[in-house]
Amino acid sequence: MRVKRTYKLSTEAVETVRALAERKAVAATQDGVVEIAIRELARRVRDAGDAERWAQAAIDPEFGAEAEQLARGFGLDDRAAWPG
Numbered sequence: 001m002r003v004k005r006t007y008k009l010s011t012e013a014v015e016t017v018r019a020l021a022e023r024k025a026v027a028a029t030q031d032g033v034v035e036i037a038i039r040e041l042a043r044r045v046r047d048a049g050d051a052e053r054w055a056q057a058a059i060d061p062e063f064g065a066e067a068e069q070l071a072r073g074f075g076l077d078d079r080a081a082w083p084g
Helices: 011-022 030-058 061-081
Strands: none
Touching: 011 030, 030 061
16 A cells, blocks of 8 residues: 655755666665665664664673573584584
8 A cells, every 4th residue: 555645855865866766776766765765774773773682682691691501402403403
């Protein structure tokens, strides 16, 4: 489903979207360029959140202990599954 919206963008943003659609062939349409940009921004925000959670986990003693226990329990199986 497509929804029509109107946004006020800077001239530079409009020109960049136009150039990406027409000259760089990033997407078939200007709407396509905007959709790609939105997905990429959402991915970056999601990745930053994941990185923050992993950073917190790295300093969490309970998480560290659980990860160590899992490594001991599955370490041989993991190594056997990877070609060496």
